[in-house]
Amino acid sequence: MRKRLTKIQAVRGMNDILPSDSPFWHKIESVFQRLAESYGYQEIRTPIVESTTLFTHAIGELTDIVEKEMYTFSDKNGEKLSLRPEGTASCVRAGIQHGLFYNQIQRLWYVGPMFRHERPQKGRYRQFHQFGIEAYGFSGADIDAEIILLSRRLWRELNLEEHVHLQLNSLGTLAERNQYREKLVEYFKDNISLLDEDSHRRLENNPLRILDSKNQAMQELIQKAPSFLDYLGSESLSHFQQLQSLLSDNGVKFTINPRLVRGLDYYGSTVFEWVCDHLGAQSTVCAGGRYDQLVETHGGKPTPAIGFAGGIERLILILESLGQSYQQTVHAYLVLNSDKATQAGIKIAETLRQAVPGLNLVTNCGGGSYKSQFKKADKSGATIALILGDTEIGQDKISIKPLREDTSQQLITIENLIEQLTSIVNEEKR
Ligand code: HAM
Secondary structure (H helix, E strand, O other): OOOOOOOOOOOOOOOOOOOOOHHHHHHHHHHHHHHHHHOOOEEOOOOOEEEHHHHHHHHOOOOHHHHHHOOEEEOOOOOEEEEOOOOHHHHHHHHHHOOOOOOOOEEEEEEEEEEOOOOOEOOEOOEEEEEEEEEEOOOOHHHHHHHHHHHHHHHHHOOOHHHEEEEEEEOOOHHHHHHHHHHHHHHHHHOHHHOOHHHHHHHHHOHHHHHHOOOHHHHHHHHOOOOHHHHOOHHHHHHHHHHHHHHHHOOOOEEEOOOOOOOOOOOOOEEEEEEEHHHOOOOEEEEEEEOOOHHHHOOOOOOOEEEEEEEHHHHHHHHHHOOOOOOOOOOEEEEEOOHHHHHHHHHHHHHHHHHOOOOOEEEOOOOOOHHHHHHHHHHOOOOEEEEEOHHHHHHOEEEEEEOOOOOOOEEEEHHHHHHHHHHHHHHHHO
């Protein structure tokens, strides 16, 4: 006999999505897909594994993601590969590789797993899932507003609008960032004794990243740092003001947060985060911004770009904290009262599924007493039970018993049943 394995557990920070959770996932994914398509965005699916260089180059050597969090390995040919920590770099790579940016605009969406070796805690996992939007070829503030409005619509559809808040900043142009950077380095050098080890290291190479530090002890220093907004040139300022005006015009409330720099290096101009108080320390549910240089620095022609990504697990935490729940719908459960009924029932069930589009019908399998089958019917959440026994077969009919209201059982024809099931399915869709 083979040796029994000790119990294998999932990898730390990587979660199973169990059947009871699936309806949340289906709800979020289907609402997001429908919304993205309603704004003309098209789906893109990229591989989960890419060349490590893609991410180090796009996200930045001195970011937490690249320095500490990537799952990197060499494959059998010695090629250095990484599990994707985010989706933007892959969209840029795919767009360049397939010529999607040549004299074309692109509006793309995606959903999928991402991997970061962070310390797991509530709302922070090593495998997590993002829904994302990326738009290419648009340089104006109109597209910035569009994607923020799209995200606002998602909160609306999920009844979350009053629970999330938008933070906005502009990181200007490269020249403006360089000028700001100098001032920031001066400021931090004047306060060098207050910097932690990470910030010391970043002071020369990537001082903006210090503003993104989560170290509580440094928050006061960060709050008092020079504000980026004082270094924006007239074009950057005008773009930022246009965006604010479009958002206000559409009733989007926001706070300007001059310390918002984001954890990835590719951003410039508009950056934003949607935050929620229900999430504890991991309060950002969705975030993004402009990355107008990224396509060019990856070998494509200059292509303005903007996007965002949201965390599905964090969204579910918010929905749960608000007591929202979703269930997979079962319209009918077929109780089979004899061997003969099982034989006939399987055939009738197929006829019903064929005749009623959208019908969710569970057939009792594995036998069992009338009572135990009814218990299963009740547990399934079905609206009605259908009962097939020898009496029903003898009369070419079927019995129907509503499970969620106090109405008696009725014996009806299959034609009549099809009508009733159609109206149950249509009622549920409304
Ligand atoms: P990000 O801010 O790194 O941006 O991630 C976006 C969202 O993914 C976060 O706001 C959060 O909801 C979720 N998330 C990130 N890390 C974790 C984690 N360890 N566990 C659970 N959820 C997490 C990006 O990834 C950019 N690619 C967004 C973007 C798209 N910018 C432009 N286009």
